[in-house]
Amino acid sequence: MGIDSSKRLMLTGNKAAAWGARLAQVEYVPAFPITPQTEIVETLAKWFADGTLKGKFTNMDSEHSMFMAAGAGAATGVRVFTASSSQGILHGMESIYTIAGWRTPMVVVNVSRALATPITLEPDHNDIMSVRDCGFIQLHAETCQEIFDFILIGYKVAEDPFVCLPVLVNMDGFYLSFTREPVLIPNEQKIKKFLPEFKTSQPVFKASQPMARASAVFGGSTYTYFKIQQDLANRQAEEVFLKTSKEFEKHFGRFYDVVEKFNMEGAEFVFVMSNSFSTKGKDAVLKLRRQGIKAGLLKLRLFRPFPATAIADALCGHDNVAIIDQNLAPGMGGITYPEIVASLYDRKNRPQNILSVIGGLGGKDITEGDFLSIIEKLKSSETKQPFYLFGKKDEENFERLQHLAISNKEAFQS
Amino acid sequence: MTTLETHYKKIKDLHHEEAVAPGTGLCAGCGGLEGLRLGLKELGNDVLICNAAGCFTLLSVYPFTPLKGSWLYTTMGGPVPAAQGVRDALDIQLSRKTLTEDDNLSIVVVAGDGSSNDIGLGATSAALHRKLDFIYFCYDNEAYGNTGFQLSASSPYGSSTQTTPSVKFHPVGAELNKKNLFDIWRAQEPTYIATVSPREPIDLSNKFAKAKNLVGPRMFICMSPCPTGWGFNPKDTQLIAKLAVDTGIFPIKEYFEGKVIHTKQPRRRLPVEKFLETQKRFSHLFEPERKSDVIEQIQKTVDKYWEPYE
Numbered sequence: 001m002g003i004d005s006s007k008r009l010m011l012t013g014n015k016a017a018a019w020g021a022r023l024a025q026v027e028y029v030p031a032f033p034i035t036p037q038t039e040i041v042e043t044l045a046k047w048f049a050d051g052t053l054k055g056k057f058t059n060m061d062s063e064h065s066m067f068m069a070a071g072a073g074a075a076t077g078v079r080v081f082t083a084s085s086s087q088g089i090l091h092g093m094e095s096i097y098t099i100a101g102w103r104t105p106m107v108v109v110n111v112s113r114a115l116a117t118p119i120t121l122e123p124d125h126n127d128i129m130s131v132r133d134c135g136f137i138q139l140h141a142e143t144c145q146e147i148f149d150f151i152l153i154g155y156k157v158a159e160d161p162f163v164c165l166p167v168l169v170n171m172d173g174f175y176l177s178f179t180r181e182p183v184l185i186p187n188e189q190k191i192k193k194f195l196p197e198f199k200t201s202q203p204v205f206k207a208s209q210p211m212a213r214a215s216a217v218f219g220g221s222t223y224t225y226f227k228i229q230q231d232l233a234n235r236q237a238e239e240v241f242l243k244t245s246k247e248f249e250k251h252f253g254r255f256y257d258v259v260e261k262f263n264m265e266g267a268e269f270v271f272v273m274s275n276s277f278s279t280k281g282k283d284a285v286l287k288l289r290r291q292g293i294k295a296g297l298l299k300l301r302l303f304r305p306f307p308a309t310a311i312a313d314a315l316c317g318h319d320n321v322a323i324i325d326q327n328l329a330p331g332m333g334g335i336t337y338p339e340i341v342a343s344l345y346d347r348k349n350r351p352q353n354i355l356s357v358i359g360g361l362g363g364k365d366i367t368e369g370d371f372l373s374i375i376e377k378l379k380s381s382e383t384k385q386p387f388y389l390f391g392k393k394d395e396e397n398f399e400r401l402q403h404l405a406i407s408n409k410e411a412f413q414s
Numbered sequence: 415m416t417t418l419e420t421h422y423k424k425i426k427d428l429h430h431e432e433a434v435a436p437g438t439g440l441c442a443g444c445g446g447l448e449g450l451r452l453g454l455k456e457l458g459n460d461v462l463i464c465n466a467a468g469c470f471t472l473l474s475v476y477p478f479t480p481l482k483g484s485w486l487y488t489t490m491g492g493p494v495p496a497a498q499g500v501r502d503a504l505d506i507q508l509s510r511k512t513l514t515e516d517d518n519l520s521i522v523v524v525a526g527d528g529s530s531n532d533i534g535l536g537a538t539s540a541a542l543h544r545k546l547d548f549i550y551f552c553y554d555n556e557a558y559g560n561t562g563f564q565l566s567a568s569s570p571y572g573s574s575t576q577t578t579p580s581v582k583f584h585p586v587g588a589e590l591n592k593k594n595l596f597d598i599w600r601a602q603e604p605t606y607i608a609t610v611s612p613r614e615p616i617d618l619s620n621k622f623a624k625a626k627n628l629v630g631p632r633m634f635i636c637m638s639p640c641p642t643g644w645g646f647n648p649k650d651t652q653l654i655a656k657l658a659v660d661t662g663i664f665p666i667k668e669y670f671e672g673k674v675i676h677t678k679q680p681r682r683r684l685p686v687e688k689f690l691e692t693q694k695r696f697s698h699l700f701e702p703e704r705k706s707d708v709i710e711q712i713q714k715t716v717d718k719y720w721e722p723y724e
């Protein structure tokens with residue numbers, strides 16, 4: 001089958017994303033640079049310039065403009081791709097919500113990077129979580145292969161007449177965006193069989209088809225109608241994702257469930273994680289198992305729509321669960337934690353011990369020791385939540401910097 | 415001499431077909447809507463309007479539209495990049511021959527002065543830089559109308575708005591001068607810029623007829639008397655639009671091929687107060703006592719503008 005005719009390339013996450021867009025035959029890319037995403041749009045710019053890709057690459061003036069142009073392009077009947085990150089997502093937020101409401105299919109890649117302030121380039125998930133409620137579908141990738149595959153699957157889901165929504169594929173900045181991994185790239189003809197050229201299932205702007213789109217509404221009930229439609233379409237995407245995933249498997253031999261279970265059989269301690277740090281989690285699980293500790297991992301993959309049933313099914317029957325959020329809602333804690341807890345609420349055999357863990361902020365590593373300390377925490381009777389992965393060493397490091405800051409100031413004043 | 419091609423000489427010559435049907439959610443006597451109505455008559459029905467948040471957003475309220483062409487509501491700062499997206503997508507399909515020339519659309523941005531001068535100016539400047547092929551229609555009611563008439567960068571010196579009221583310590587009202595959007599646009603050398611007034615329908619229609627056949631960025635600023643925000647009786651819209659031109663406060667001009675030409679230069683300018691005294695937003699300049707210094711200042715600014723041309 002198609003698997004044989006794949007070629008294996010060593011690609012960074014960013015390059016894998018560009019290849020995904022290329023083989024999805026995208027026609028329109030409005031773009032704006034931001035670290036660590038820039039390599040994606042630079043690669044696509046070259047391919048449009050040298051004729052590898054047909055269509056148009058437009059250098060935009062901001063993400064607000066970029067997302068608006070992307071939505072408008074999709075509403076006019078072409079296959080659209082774009083990418084962003086961090087401050088770009090925040091800057092584009094108004095347009096992101098707007099085009100989600102337009103129900104225009106497209107795929108957007110977000111390369112996760114922590115949000116200011118303080119400003120940094122390194123990853124965490126507050127950027128992707130900030131668009132949790134906008135109406136986009138979200139797929140979170142652990143590997144470069146997943147990025148590539150999710151873009152192809154993403155277009156099929158986005159363009160499904162029962163969905164008609166933009167899809168966001170997320171990867172971690174640096175850890176994945178700049179890490180080279182082997183990626184199987186199926187041949188173009190095989191991909192075309194799975195994902196044919198874009199044919200819109202919606203009416204699009206053209207002279208023979210005048211229409212008003214995104215008109216104002218009044219009186220609440222019309223607004224509610226459109227919003228419920230958006231919610232239903234988004235929920236519908238779970239089934240469409242699974243259907244598409246099975247089709248993808250038939251073509252290319254890889255299957256993606258809405259969540260991924262890793263060594264969950266008989267697991268007494270479960271880590272819930274997402275994106276590239278799951279690889280660290282899996283590694284820790286294997287080491288713990290070798291030490292006789294029954295650990296397992298549940299990886300979140302389809303994050304919107306939220307696969308509550310699949311998550312609850314996977315977690316029930318396990319005593320201790322640690323939900324590791326690489327994000328922080330100040331004053332509340334981890335963002336996925338309450339969503340997962342809510343999905344378990346009506347289950348009789350739900351885990352008794354659920355710990356909210358905050359780690360990996362601003363690119364901070366999650367180490368083997370961290371996983372051990374999470375297990376210790378789960379075993380202890382202490383109930384203080386959330387558990388920050390910020391230890392003695394981190395404190396000492398910061399104090400060293402603080403001393404430098406103070407002594408600099410004193411030296412300056414004297 | 416004027417470079418304006420005169421398609422029309424008399425009102426009777428104008429298109430009889432309407433592109434905007436009557437019965438919209440806009441105020442009676444809205445000057446901007448009259449400008450748009452006349453402009454769209456020229457542009458025809460094969461247009462897509464990308465609209466910015468503002469009064470004109472109420473043109474299309476689900477499930478109604480008064481337009482024969484298409485409509486896309488965007489955001490207050492996003493109509494121009496939306497126009498970019500649509501234009502690009504149409505061009506891609508035209509070049510692939512998956513869209514016929516018959517199905518092509520003219521892209522028209524419809525935005526208020528607040529969107530045009532403030533929140534959307536950066537994105538507009540970027541589109542001018544990219545030489546986007548589109549028509550921009552800014553209805554200039556000199557404030558944020560839809561939110562209840564607050565100061566925009568287009569609000570003139572001496573006008574009172576909800577956020578620059580005339581009070582004891584700030585008797586003038588708006589203390590800043592109106593931004594010169596025409597010259598800001600001109601600095602980027604678009605294909606065409608014109609100011610138009612609903613009171614000069616022939617001039618307006620000729621300008622749209624001309625712009626229609628050009629490519630690249632084509633920009634319009636339409637003087638838009640606003641009974642609701644300016645405080646006058648809706649039946650006086652045309653009178654006030656006329657006074658804006660006759661006092662020289664609103665110059666009717668065009669920019670084309672590097673030159674600016676006044677297409678309707680007032681023969682003998684009326685004193686500015688003839689315009690000011692008609693509207694509640696300037697009433698503090700006359701009551702309880704006359705603020706001659708402010709009126710003089712406004713007159714001086716207008717005189718200075720016309721000096722090189724008279």
Ligand SMILES: Cc1ncc(C[n+]2csc(CCOP(=O)(O)OP(=O)(O)O)c2C)c(N)n1
Nearest residue numbers: 467468469490526527528529557558559560
């Ligand atoms: C980002 C954003 N900020 C504020 C608003 C609120 N808002 C809606 S319309 C409007 C005024 C627009 O003024 P203008 O562009 O002059 O058009 P007009 O209302 O006068 O028609 C404002 C401030 C908005 N819709 N979006």
Ligand code: SF4
Nearest residue numbers: 441444469559640642
């Ligand atoms: S407030 Fe003014 S500009 Fe807005 S619709 Fe009413 S008259 Fe027209």
